[in-house]
Amino acid sequence: MHKIIFLPVALLFFSSIRAQEVKLSYFGETFTHYGVKGAYSLPLYSWEKTNRSEKTKNSALVFSPGLAIYRHTGNHIGVIVMPEVSYKTVNQKGSLFETGISPGLFRSFYEGQTFEVSEEGTLERKHLAGRAAFMPSLFVGFGKDLSVQKQIKLTWFCRFHVLKQIPYNKSSLTRIAFEAGISKPLTVRK
Amino acid sequence: MKKILILMICSALFACSDDTTDVKDTFYLRNDGADMPIWVRGNLDADKIVIFFHGGPGDCAMCYRYYLKGMESEVAVAYWDQRIAGSSAGNADPSSLTYEQFGEDAFYAVSLLRQQYPGKKIYIMAHSFGVELAWQFLTTGENEKMVDGLLVVNGTFSNLRWMEIMRDWVMREATALQDNKTLEFVEAHPVDNTTVNDVWVDYYRKMLALGGNPLSLYENKKFVLNYVLFSPNTAMSQFAHGKAYNDYSEKVLFTFDKTEELSKITLPVKFLWGKKDGVVPIEVGNETEHLLTSTTVDWTVFENSWHEPFVSENDKFIEAALGFVKSN
Numbered sequence: 267m268h269k270i271i272f273l274p275v276a277l278l279f280f281s282s283i284r285a286q287e288v289k290l291s292y293f294g295e296t297f298t299h300y301g302v303k304g305a306y307s308l309p310l311y312s313w314e315k316t317n318r319s320e321k322t323k324n325s326a327l328v329f330s331p332g333l334a335i336y337r338h339t340g341n342h343i344g345v346i347v348m349p350e351v352s353y354k355t356v357n358q359k360g361s362l363f364e365t366g367i368s369p370g371l372f373r374s375f376y377e378g379q380t381f382e383v384s385e386e387g388t389l390e391r392k393h394l395a396g397r398a399a400f401m402p403s404l405f406v407g408f409g410k411d412l413s414v415q416k417q418i419k420l421t422w423f424c425r426f427h428v429l430k431q432i433p434y435n436k437s438s439l440t441r442i443a444f445e446a447g448i449s450k451p452l453t454v455r456k
Numbered sequence: 457m458k459k460i461l462i463l464m465i466c467s468a469l470f471a472c473s474d475d476t477t478d479v480k481d482t483f484y485l486r487n488d489g490a491d492m493p494i495w496v497r498g499n500l501d502a503d504k505i506v507i508f509f510h511g512g513p514g515d516c517a518m519c520y521r522y523y524l525k526g527m528e529s530e531v532a533v534a535y536w537d538q539r540i541a542g543s544s545a546g547n548a549d550p551s552s553l554t555y556e557q558f559g560e561d562a563f564y565a566v567s568l569l570r571q572q573y574p575g576k577k578i579y580i581m582a583h584s585f586g587v588e589l590a591w592q593f594l595t596t597g598e599n600e601k602m603v604d605g606l607l608v609v610n611g612t613f614s615n616l617r618w619m620e621i622m623r624d625w626v627m628r629e630a631t632a633l634q635d636n637k638t639l640e641f642v643e644a645h646p647v648d649n650t651t652v653n654d655v656w657v658d659y660y661r662k663m664l665a666l667g668g669n670p671l672s673l674y675e676n677k678k679f680v681l682n683y684v685l686f687s688p689n690t691a692m693s694q695f696a697h698g699k700a701y702n703d704y705s706e707k708v709l710f711t712f713d714k715t716e717e718l719s720k721i722t723l724p725v726k727f728l729w730g731k732k733d734g735v736v737p738i739e740v741g742n743e744t745e746h747l748l749t750s751t752t753v754d755w756t757v758f759e760n761s762w763h764e765p766f767v768s769e770n771d772k773f774i775e776a777a778l779g780f781v782k783s784n
Contacts, residue, residue, distance in 0.1 A: 296692075298685040340482050340495060340688030341543060374545070378482030378493065383564050389571060395484060397491065397545055435490075435540050435548050439696045 285309045285326070287421070291447020293334040295344060301336025303445060305350070325355040328366075336443075342374040346401055346429070360414030362423060364407045372401035372431055403429035407445070421449045479532050482688070483572065487564050488557065490539035490548035494565060495688060496572075497521065497535070498528030504577045504604075504781055505569055507534040509562065511584030511611070513553065513704065514697045516542030518689050520583075522679050523766045526774035531781055532576075536565045538589070540700045543690040550700040555712055559592040559599075566593075566602050577604040579781050584736060584763065587611020588712055595717040605724045605784045607777055610736045610763050613744050614713040616649065618736060619656050622663055623647045625737045629666040638662050652710050660735075668734020669762040718747035726754045726780040728773060730761030754780060 286308050293303035312326035330350040337343050352366025373396055380395035409423030427443040481496040495518055496505065506527060510517040517535035519542065527533050537544045539561055540553060569578055580603055582590035587608050594600045612618040623642060630638035641662065645655045663669075674680055684691040725748060729741045738757070745753045756776035758765035766773040 296685065338688065338690075341493070341690060376482075376484045376491065376493075378484050378495075380484040380486055380491070381568055382486040383488070389485075389564065389568055392486065395486065395491070397547075433547060434693070434696055435544075435546060435700065436550060437696045437699060439690070440692050442692070 285312065286452040287449040288452065289330065289332065289423075289447055289449040291423075291425075291445045293336055294444045295336045295338060295441055297442075297444045299336050299338040299341075299344075301334055301344070303332055303334035303348075303447070305330045305332025305348070307449060310351075322358045323355050325353070328352050328354050328364075330366075334443075334445075337377070340377060342376050342396060345373045345375070347371045348401075348403065350405075352405075356411050356414070358414065360411040362407075362409040362411055362421060364409075364423070364425075365405065367404045368402065370401035370403055370429070372399045372429075373397070399434065400432045401429050401441075402432070403427050405445075413451075419451055419453075423447060423449065481572070483568060485536075485561070485564055485568055486546065487561055488539075488548065488552055489546050490544055490552070490561070491546035492539060492544045492561065492565070493518070493535075493537050493542075493688070494568065495521075495535045496532055496569070497525075498532035499530055500532050500573070500576065502531055502782065503575065504531045504579065505534055505573060506531055506579045506581050506607070506777075506781060507536055507566060507569060509536070509580055509582040509586030509589050510538065510542065511586050512541055513538065513558070513585045514541045514694075514701055515585070516689060516694065518542060518687060519683050520766070521687070522682055523764075523770055524581075524774075526770065527778055527781075530778055532573075534565075534569055540697050543688065543693055545690075550703055553701060553704040554708055555588070555592045558589050559596050562589055562593040563596070563599060563602075566599075570602065579603060579605040579607065579784075581607040581609065581777065582611055583609040583766075584611050587736075588613075588615070588714075591714040591718065592712075594723070595714055595720055600721065600723055603723065605726070605780065606721075607726045607728060607780060608741070608744070609728045609765065610730055610733050610741075612736055612740050613718055613747060614715050615710050616647075616652055616713060617715070617743065618740055619652050619659060619710075620647050621737050621739050621743075622659055622734070624739070625668065625734050626659055626662050626666060629668075629734070630662075633666065635666070638666070649710075653706065656710075663734040666734065669764075671762050671764060671768055673764070673767060715747060718744065719749045721748055722750045724754070724780070724784045725751055726756070726777070728756050728758070728765055728776055730758045730763055730765040730768065732760070733762045735763040 289305040291303045293301040307330040309326045316322045332348045334346045348368045350366045350368040354364040375396040380392040381389040384390050405425045405427040407425035411421045412418035425445040429441040431439040483494045485492045508517045539548045627642045758769045761768040
């Protein structure tokens with residue numbers, strides 16, 4: 267059973283290692299609630315398309331597991347696990363467009379001492395208090411692959427995320443986030 | 457050069473130590489599914505804390521800091537977001553939106569402040585729905601002994617009386633403006649125990665249409681920017697809370713009536729009222745004063761204000777509120 271799972275994953279990993287990337291970015295929940303996000307990007311399927319005017323576009327379906335941490339000062343610190351699946355396209359000038367979705371898991375850690383009312387009616391300190399929730403999201407982004415025209419093996423990108431925290435009380439809470447960062451391709455050791 | 461550097465560092469250190477009485481604490485109160493933030497900001501020199509009971513229900517406390525910050529130079533202010541309101545999180549059930557539960561939360565919010573700041577005097581500043589919550593809290597058990605004063609800002613003691621008085625306000629304003637359509641509506645829709653649930657939303661809309669509260673906080677761009685981007689508020693949460701109040705509006709709202717209980721109140725009370733308010737007209741304040749037979753009420757009326765005098769006449773409001781807190 268383990269072999270059945272391990273083999274395709276290993277094949278996928280080694281066959282596409284040249285296209286894999288690591289990403290590091292500023293992650294600002296509501297723009298200003300600053301944080302950082304790291305991700306590892308693995309193409310699942312890629313293709314090239316040339317139109318009538320002989321302009322080429324490289325496209326790919328990409329899987330990018332990532333982790334974002336941000337701080338909303340005086341409110342909470344948020345940790346989001348973001349396993350993204352995205353569609354990405356780069357034209358022959360290196361301009362990048364991407365859009366994707368992510369299921370996601372969220373955990374908040376309140377930035378303040380938390381006291382819970384006990385059954386006896388006393389206030390008891392709770393450490394690392396916060397809430398866990400699902401956090402599906404979608405994003406659109408743009409950027410530039412600098413390797414296309416400038417031979418620099420780096421891509422910069424910006425993304426706008428809409429995230430949904432479920433549950434939030436008995437409802438849900440929409441959050442927005444801005445992400446800006448760089449991705450660098452992993453190279454094969456020789 | 458070295459000496460100058462050391463001198464600069466020392467002055468910086470002493471400059472910081474001058475601020476020791478400034479408080480910037482954040483607490484979360486977890487009760488019955490709700491995680492409610494309480495931000496304490498300001499000056500503890502006077503050993504006095506004002507806890508703000510915000511309106512709504514479903515509004516926020518910290519969002520009004522922009523307008524109440526003037527108090528923080530002389531006292532500490534505790535901004536408490538109630539359950540399913542403001543930045544409160546958790547998994548609180550909408551069925552917990554009852555006056556009893558709000559009152560219990562208030563008891564623990566005040567208890568938390570008393571525990572964290574022993575010996576400090578605590579005052580409640582209540583606005584709109586927060587006033588209902590304040591009466592609920594103060595008329596329950598021995599709660600009144602936990603605080604040292606109450607500041608009432610445009611709020612009611614009975615929601616049926618509130619709506620009856622709003623009907624009178626609508627009739628008066630419609631008469632002045634010769635708004636016959638509204639007058640016909642008022643004639644056809646009396647307000648009493650049996651009708652209030654069906655007509656109150658219409659009266660509220662007509663009151664707003666007649667200029668009962670034309671002030672919008674969101675017209676102040678600086679306030680909005682601060683609220684969304686640079687404050688501890690969870691700005692988007694305001695869009696998440698609304699639906700939770702359906703049952704409250706239909707089943708709970710008009711059960712609130714403290715007419716018979718206000719005579720129990722003995723602590724000092726200050727009324728700060730926007731005179732032009734149609735949301736909770738000043739006549740509600742006059743009636744409340746008559747019911748407070750065991751204490752005296754000190755008034756400041758804001759001639760050019762509606763429902764939020766702390767927004768429209770901020771300096772005068774802060775001065776009047778601080779005056780009361782300092783002298784009690």
